Amino acid sequence: MRKKRKxxxxxxxxxxxxxxxxxxxxxIYLVRDERxxxxxxxxxxxxxxxxxxIVSAPIHFVTxxxxxxxxxxxxxKKYKKLQARVEQIESIEARNKELESQLxxxxxxxxxxxxLSENTPxxxxxxxxxxxxxxxxxxxxxxxxxGIKENMAVITGQGMIGEVIQxxxxxxxxxxxxxxxxxxxxxxxxxxxxxxxxxLLSDYExxxxxxxxxxxxxxxxxxxxxxxxxxxxxxxxPSGILVGTVTQVKTDHFDLSRTILVHPSxxxxxxxxxxxxxx
Amino acid sequence: MHAIIITIxxxxxxxxxxxxxxxxSHFWLPIPTLLSVCFCHVYFLKxxxxxxxxxxxxxxxxxxxxxxxxxxxxxxxxxxxxxxxxSQFISHTWYQFLVMTILLIGIYRLLSYxxxxxxxxxxxxxxFFLSITLASxxxxxxxxxxxxxxxxxxxxxxxTKRLF
Numbered sequence: 166m167r168k169k170r171k172x173x174x175x176x177x178x179x180x181x182x183x184x185x186x187x188x189x190x191x192x193i194y195l196v197r198d199e200r201x202x203x204x205x206x207x208x209x210x211x212x213x214x215x216x217x218x219i220v221s222a223p224i225h226f227v228t229x230x231x232x233x234x235x236x237x238x239x240x241x242k243k244y245k246k247l248q249a250r251v252e253q254i255e256s257i258e259a260r261n262k263e264l265e266s267q268l269x270x271x272x273x274x275x276x277x278x279x280x281l282s283e284n285t286p287x288x289x290x291x292x293x294x295x296x297x298x299x300x301x302x303x304x305x306x307x308x309x310x311x312g313i314k315e316n317m318a319v320i321t322g323q324g325m326i327g328e329v330i331q332x333x334x335x336x337x338x339x340x341x342x343x344x345x346x347x348x349x350x351x352x353x354x355x356x357x358x359x360x361x362x363x364x365l366l367s368d369y370e371x372x373x374x375x376x377x378x379x380x381x382x383x384x385x386x387x388x389x390x391x392x393x394x395x396x397x398x399x400x401x402x403p404s405g406i407l408v409g410t411v412t413q414v415k416t417d418h419f420d421l422s423r424t425i426l427v428h429p430s431x432x433x434x435x436x437x438x439x440x441x442x443x444x
Numbered sequence: 445m446h447a448i449i450i451t452i453x454x455x456x457x458x459x460x461x462x463x464x465x466x467x468x469s470h471f472w473l474p475i476p477t478l479l480s481v482c483f484c485h486v487y488f489l490k491x492x493x494x495x496x497x498x499x500x501x502x503x504x505x506x507x508x509x510x511x512x513x514x515x516x517x518x519x520x521x522x523x524x525x526x527x528x529x530x531s532q533f534i535s536h537t538w539y540q541f542l543v544m545t546i547l548l549i550g551i552y553r554l555l556s557y558x559x560x561x562x563x564x565x566x567x568x569x570x571x572f573f574l575s576i577t578l579a580s581x582x583x584x585x586x587x588x589x590x591x592x593x594x595x596x597x598x599x600x601x602x603x604t605k606r607l608f
Contacts, residue, residue, distance in 0.1 A: 188514070188518060189559070192515055195512065195514065220456050220459075224460055295510060297475065298579065300510050330511065434466040
């Protein structure tokens with residue numbers, strides 16, 4: 166009788182650990198970025214987000230009105246600034262034409278097949294943001310019906326914010342660059358004294374709120390304030406999108422390479438409207 | 445019914461607040477849906493229906509706010525069970541209830557962090573875990589107090605069951 170109980174207990178322990186392993190295995194499968202969401206999941210997510218959108222609409226309306234009123238107070242200052250800029254537009258246009266022709270030549274030389282201008286922009290509004298701390302995702306109100314696909318780059322007027330990782334019929338989930346999972350490395354180039362220096366954006370320091378670029382050669386000269394832009398390598402992010410500016414250049418623990426800290430060009434707290442770059 | 449109303453409001457609040465709270469906030473990381481699930485067990489007569497309620501809320505939470513389907517389904521059930529057990533050992537005073545809230549938040553953060561580390565969602569980083577956990581206390585303690593007030597002054601008129 167006693168022996169029987171012991172065996173039963175063992176079974177319980179085995180079943181318990183089996184369940185935990187299965188659960189973890191299932192989660193590993195589910196969090197893969199390349200996983201296609203099921204139709205049930207899509208319908209549920211679209212419905213929940215639709216309700217969320219309706220509920221938050223009046224609150225957003227009120228806050229938008231408040232910020233609009235604040236902006237109206239500064240309108241004269243802004244007008245003066247814009248007036249000064251308008252005077253420079255002609256010279257900028259001429260320079261743009263020159264740069265465009267140079268770009269075409271260089272593109273032909275380098276056989277670049279993915280640049281920013283070749284992507285069709287799709288505007289979207291952010292419906293929800295996950296603020297749980299771990300996930301760093303936002304959900305936008307554009308989905309498969311609008312031509313959104315996984316791995317498309319997402320930007321704002323200030324620069325790069327992330328990529329689409331999950332697409333539903335009427336909404337999509339965007340993984341922000343602030344995600345600290347370390348699984349996504351982005352090819353970037355930094356303005357140096359002698360041309361661009363290439364590196365991989367590998368991490369985000371939550372404490373200092375800066376990106377980290379590691380593995381830069383020790384003898385390279387990089388100044389603080391230099392711009393960091395995407396290279397277009399890796400087939401997800403088009404080239405030339407601003408990521409941030411260099412705030413600090415450090416040498417690693419073994420004095421072998423440099424680590425660069427980059428301040429994001431985007432204010433991640435203020436993401437309300439985004440642009441998805443359709444390939 | 446009360447449990448469902450409280451949970452729906454908390455669920456929607458979570459989405460609305462997400463726009464107004466800074467990313468990587470050092471003070472404000474709301475998890476009202478979890479708290480509502482943990483505290484609403486008193487409204488259920490049967491354990492089985494409570495487990496289903498917690499599980500479905502977790503699944504909806506995953507669908508709306510995370511990309512880790514089933515994680516919160518299981519976590520919400522575990523946290524509901526832990527909340528129920530803790531509430532059996534504490535007296536029904538508001539400050540003991542706040543202690544319970546802090547305990548629940550700590551356990552939830554620890555559990556979710558361990559699972560996310562095991563499945564390789566992100567790298568092990570104790571300071572990140574600590575900052576997120578500490579940032580979770582303030583807002584959620586205030587929200588718990590709000591639930592206490594709602595329960596004692598509003599829902600009292602409609603039900604004999606008390607959260608605390």
